[in-house]
Amino acid sequence: MGRHLRVNFSDKPKPKESLYPETEYKLFVGNLSWNVTSEILTQAFQEHGTVVGARVLYDGETGRSRGYGFVSYANKSEMEAALTVMDNV
Secondary structure, eight states: OOOOOOOOOOOOOOOOOOSSOOOSOEEEEOSOOTTOOHHHHHHHHGGGSOEEEEEEEEOTTTOOEEEEEEEEESSHHHHHHHHHHHTTO
16 A cells, blocks of 8 residues: 555754854844845955854745845954944945
């Protein structure tokens, strides 16, 4: 007749290891051009300090940029410097 289904309780989902390092020194970057990538975001913000991670978020269905992202810095002073210079650019 075919294969028999096997049904059981699932294990708890294992937390995925993040490809994006998280720090407490994170900036939200909005109104990004649709063609900005995480690499471009990193390049733009690394002029103001040590960028630990930068990512642009994408729509899961369309693959299109959502027009925003996040940039994390190694320390507070670098994050604040980037905020001062890059806000409303």
